[in-house]
Amino acid sequence: EVQLVESGGGLVQPGRSMKLSCAASGFTFSNYGMAWVRQAPTKGLEWVATISYDGSSTYYRDSVKGRFTISRDNAKSTLYLQMNSLRSEDTATYYCTRERYYRGYYVMDAWGQGASVTVSS
Amino acid sequence: DIQMTQSPASLSASLGETVTIECRASEDIYNGLAWYQQKPGKSPQLLIYNANSLHTGVPSRFSGSGSGTQYSLKINSLQSEDVASYFCQQYYDYPWTFGGGTKLELK
Numbered sequence: 001e002v003q004l005v006e007s008g009g010g011l012v013q014p015g016r017s018m019k020l021s022c023a024a025s026g027f028t029f030s031n032y033g034m035a036w037v038r039q040a041p042t043k044g045l046e047w048v049a050t051i052s053y054d055g056s057s058t059y060y061r062d063s064v065k066g067r068f069t070i071s072r073d074n075a076k077s078t079l080y081l082q083m084n085s086l087r088s089e090d091t092a093t094y095y096c097t098r099e100r101y102y103r104g105y106y107v108m109d110a111w112g113q114g115a116s117v118t119v120s121s
Numbered sequence: 122d123i124q125m126t127q128s129p130a131s132l133s134a135s136l137g138e139t140v141t142i143e144c145r146a147s148e149d150i151y152n153g154l155a156w157y158q159q160k161p162g163k164s165p166q167l168l169i170y171n172a173n174s175l176h177t178g179v180p181s182r183f184s185g186s187g188s189g190t191q192y193s194l195k196i197n198s199l200q201s202e203d204v205a206s207y208f209c210q211q212y213y214d215y216p217w218t219f220g221g222g223t224k225l226e227l228k
């Protein structure tokens with residue numbers, strides 16, 4: 001069974017940093033691209049960042065570019081999101097997702113339970 | 122960025138009814154579209170990918186269709202467990218973008 005378990009969320013002051021982790025199990029982690037998606041309270045979904053299966057390629061939404069870094073440790077089957085210079089608008093539940101290749105496209109076919117991040121003084 | 126406009130924002134339907142949710146992209150996304158279901162307090166779950174392919178384990182009463190800029194999700198014979206929010210998402214181009222969501226309730 002595919003499992004994605006996020007950790008590292010909590011309350012953080014504006015301007016500070018936080019690092020999220022996502023422990024993967026039930027599949028060969030090093031074969032899959034991975035992504036982070038966030039959802040602000042009572043709001044919709046927002047893609048944050050993607051990393052290729054080997055970490056050689058990364059993609060970010062503009063609002064987090066230069067502040068967030070997505071990375072992975074395939075030996076530990078773990079995905080990370082380093083978040084610096086946090087702002088109140090980064091407050092959200094952050095989901096770790098697996099990307100599966102389906103006929104020309106990468107689809108987010110598995111999601112973790114989410115980690116809550118609150119940016120407030 | 123590709124804008125995804127989803128309608129309606131909310132929907133009330135009876136058990137056994139057929140419901141349709143629409144999603145319009147601001148440009149052609151060449152069937153690079155998924156539909157997700159999210160129940161309260163839970164993470165999203167993939168229903169449909171590549172516009173019309175049913176994800177493993179998803180009941181056959183769910184179906185997706187469309188092409189170009191216009192896509193739809195249909196739920197046949199609505200069940201109580203289908204009460205949830207539904208989101209479309211394009212993955213044709215970065216940044217991946219989502220529709221605003223449709224909250225489906227029972228009448």
